[in-house]
Amino acid sequence: MLRLIKKAIPSPVKDKIKYEIKLLRQLDRRSLIIWMNKISGKKLPTRVRIDASSLCQLNCRGCFMRKLNYGNRGKGYLKFDDFAKFTKKNAFVKEIELSNQGEIFLNPDLLEIIKYSHSKKINLSAYNGVNFNTVSDEVLEALVKYQFHGITVAIDGASQEIYSWYRRNGDFNKVIDNVKKLNEYKEKYNSSHPLVYWQYVVLESNQTESEIREAKKMAKELNCEISFIKDLEGFIPDDIEMIERETKLCYENKELRQSLSDKRVLACIQLWKVPQINYDGRLFGCCFNLDKDFGLNIFELGLEKSLNSKIIKNTKKMLTGGKICEESPCKDCWLYKKIANENNFITKKEIKERIDVYI
Numbered sequence: 001m002l003r004l005i006k007k008a009i010p011s012p013v014k015d016k017i018k019y020e021i022k023l024l025r026q027l028d029r030r031s032l033i034i035w036m037n038k039i040s041g042k043k044l045p046t047r048v049r050i051d052a053s054s055l056c057q058l059n060c061r062g063c064f065m066r067k068l069n070y071g072n073r074g075k076g077y078l079k080f081d082d083f084a085k086f087t088k089k090n091a092f093v094k095e096i097e098l099s100n101q102g103e104i105f106l107n108p109d110l111l112e113i114i115k116y117s118h119s120k121k122i123n124l125s126a127y128n129g130v131n132f133n134t135v136s137d138e139v140l141e142a143l144v145k146y147q148f149h150g151i152t153v154a155i156d157g158a159s160q161e162i163y164s165w166y167r168r169n170g171d172f173n174k175v176i177d178n179v180k181k182l183n184e185y186k187e188k189y190n191s192s193h194p195l196v197y198w199q200y201v202v203l204e205s206n207q208t209e210s211e212i213r214e215a216k217k218m219a220k221e222l223n224c225e226i227s228f229i230k231d232l233e234g235f236i237p238d239d240i241e242m243i244e245r246e247t248k249l250c251y252e253n254k255e256l257r258q259s260l261s262d263k264r265v266l267a268c269i270q271l272w273k274v275p276q277i278n279y280d281g282r283l284f285g286c287c288f289n290l291d292k293d294f295g296l297n298i299f300e301l302g303l304e305k306s307l308n309s310k311i312i313k314n315t316k317k318m319l320t321g322g323k324i325c326e327e328s329p330c331k332d333c334w335l336y337k338k339i340a341n342e343n344n345f346i347t348k349k350e351i352k353e354r355i356d357v358y359i
């Protein structure tokens, strides 16, 4: 019977099936699970954000964590055991963003997390931002050796004096030295990873043409792409024309915050695409939320069960223009209030198209 069926299948179809089986055989376990979820219609995120550390050695002027006394996040860091259990239990997760409102390099388990992730074919990144003041040589080397995907380093100036106006307790020269050392390891291992982005928030202290030009020059020498960002607290530079010319920022359109993006700020999409998890497993939904978690612990419940909970489903409906979900932390968020007041809710198109969602 099987022989008859095989005979009845035309050769081009047979070749296609053979080719697809060959491709499937090459997939690692995680990719295979993701593929199976996809064909069975299960919509589960393959990327998440887990806050590796809410601890930080700096005292930046605009730090929300400091202003809110760590909000409901608390002070702590992601433990290796929790991380390993999470990745075993949620085998469809392939990419993990570790940075949020703290410094990941203060996590004492980071080295173990990096090595383990590499062995399990999980991509790690810190694109939300690091201050890069305190990183051991061992960790710098591991970032390259174990192919950490990329980091965004917050450097708001081109000299110690200007940098430390905002990044209080920060040491500009140490940060630059760490980027240089990282580049040396990248050369040693002949690796392009981790990618390094220089993030420059335009502030009262660093808005001169000379400082901006110097930062661009240094970024080029360090082989980093520089990206300028508007101050979240609304600082407007004295010479907008010069700033827009030098940074490609646009101050007329308040929705646009970063020089490399033409999309509006929509952290809410993280709830669909890259849900934010606290270092202790509590689900916060997005990186903006510091006030209240969703009452779900991912480390205990698992990601699938948590994301299929009533509160998450109702919050998603609310953010796309549906009924208000009274229990949701999003109800009191400034961003929800803004999109609701303007009747400018998140669209299906945005959810579908946006991949990175911080900006």
Ligand code: SF4
Binding pocket: 056, 057, 058, 059, 060, 062, 063, 064, 065, 066, 101, 102, 103, 130, 131
């Ligand atoms: S580096 Fe980040 S977490 Fe640390 S004080 Fe500055 S803004 Fe806050």
Ligand code: SF4
Binding pocket: 267, 268, 269, 271, 285, 286, 287, 288, 289, 329, 330, 331, 333, 334, 335, 336
């Ligand atoms: S409404 Fe606020 S807290 Fe909720 S997902 Fe959006 S940005 Fe985050």
